[in-house]
Amino acid sequence: MKDLLTIGGKNLENRLFLGTGKFSSHSLMEEAIRTSGVQVVTVALRRIDFASQEEDILRYVPPGCILMPNTSGARNAEEAVRIARVAKAAGAGNWIKIEVIPDQRYLLPDNMETIRATEILANDGFVVLPYMSPDLMAARRLQDAGAAAVMPLGAPIGSNRGLQTKEMIRILIDTIDLPIIVDAGIGRPSQAAEAMEMGASAVLVNTAIATAGDPAAMALAFDHAVRAGRMAYLAGPARERQEASASSPLTGFLR
Amino acid sequence: MIEGKIQGMKIVLNGKEEYLDRPITVEELRAAKGWKAGGIVVEFNRQIIDRKDWAITFLQEGDCLEVLSFVGGGCLP
Numbered sequence: 001m002k003d004l005l006t007i008g009g010k011n012l013e014n015r016l017f018l019g020t021g022k023f024s025s026h027s028l029m030e031e032a033i034r035t036s037g038v039q040v041v042t043v044a045l046r047r048i049d050f051a052s053q054e055e056d057i058l059r060y061v062p063p064g065c066i067l068m069p070n071t072s073g074a075r076n077a078e079e080a081v082r083i084a085r086v087a088k089a090a091g092a093g094n095w096i097k098i099e100v101i102p103d104q105r106y107l108l109p110d111n112m113e114t115i116r117a118t119e120i121l122a123n124d125g126f127v128v129l130p131y132m133s134p135d136l137m138a139a140r141r142l143q144d145a146g147a148a149a150v151m152p153l154g155a156p157i158g159s160n161r162g163l164q165t166k167e168m169i170r171i172l173i174d175t176i177d178l179p180i181i182v183d184a185g186i187g188r189p190s191q192a193a194e195a196m197e198m199g200a201s202a203v204l205v206n207t208a209i210a211t212a213g214d215p216a217a218m219a220l221a222f223d224h225a226v227r228a229g230r231m232a233y234l235a236g237p238a239r240e241r242q243e244a245s246a247s248s249p250l251t252g253f254l255r
Numbered sequence: 256m257i258e259g260k261i262q263g264m265k266i267v268l269n270g271k272e273e274y275l276d277r278p279i280t281v282e283e284l285r286a287a288k289g290w291k292a293g294g295i296v297v298e299f300n301r302q303i304i305d306r307k308d309w310a311i312t313f314l315q316e317g318d319c320l321e322v323l324s325f326v327g328g329g330c331l332p
Contacts, residue, residue, distance in 0.1 A: 021329055022328065044327070045323050058325055
């Protein structure tokens with residue numbers, strides 16, 4: 001029986017989600033997607049620059065990938081809701097990652113506004129995946145508000161510092177009966193594996209892949225790490241001890 | 256002698272004021288501004304208008320247009 005992640009009625013075989021910012025070209029992004037086999041890809045919505053128009057990024061996202069627009073740019077729930085509705089009307093499907101980030105220095109999300117936006121959009125038929133600061137009460141409220149998953153940050157966006165919030169994430173995994181998807185701050189495949197070993201349902205990685213020397217190769221490395229971490233979690237990791245525990249009994253004949 | 260400057264019809268396009276000589280359609284604006292239709296979303300007074308309706312949607316004084324597209328990324332406003 002396959003180990004699939006089910007969100008919003010979709011069964012996902014790949015537990016690595018990809019953010020699409022910071023790639024030096026759309027084709028590098030496409031290569032990273034194809035090499036790693038990611039099935040969920042986030043995009044943002046922006047005003048076009050009439051002076052220099054980029055090619056449509058959606059042409060570089062392979063068919064069959066689930067598009068998850070994010071509400072980046074939103075500073076409050078109303079703005080997030082507006083972006084989500086525009087994205088859906090533009091044909092991007094009904095998945096939405098809620099990002100409400102008023103703080104520009106650390107790019108930390110506003111949990112309260114995220115909860116408000118989640119409630120409105122979940123009632124409106126969206127599959128809502130909110131990006132949040134790991135806090136158990138906020139996660140409970142997101143669950144009550146109808147979130148399809150919860151996406152706690154590991155460390156500030158783009159910081160590549162790994163699971164700085166590890167203990168708080170662990171509490172969410174232990175308590176909240178929704179997929180927990182670690183998003184932001186994962187800088188190396190080993191950190192993605194660490195999140196999966198703890199029982200995270202998936203991870204979202206952007207900067208660590210997009211700004212790697214070879215993004216496609218790094219995406220594949222992350223894919224392997226996510227699979228390894230998930231396999232380890234399912235295999236039941238051995239418990240930690242304070243003291244040593246010998247593997248064979250002390251050999252009596254030596255005394 | 257007083258010279259009066261006729262500015263024309265004011266619309267707001269992507270947050271900036273623009274002045275049109277005459278009422279034009281969204282499609283005509285597209286051609287004038289040179290934006291490619293593929294992958295573009297147009298929000299006209301807070302309503303999305305389909306590509307097929309661009310040629311029949313006339314801009315009037317005070318209209319507000321957002322011409323948007325999906326891009327890679329997130330987190331920056």
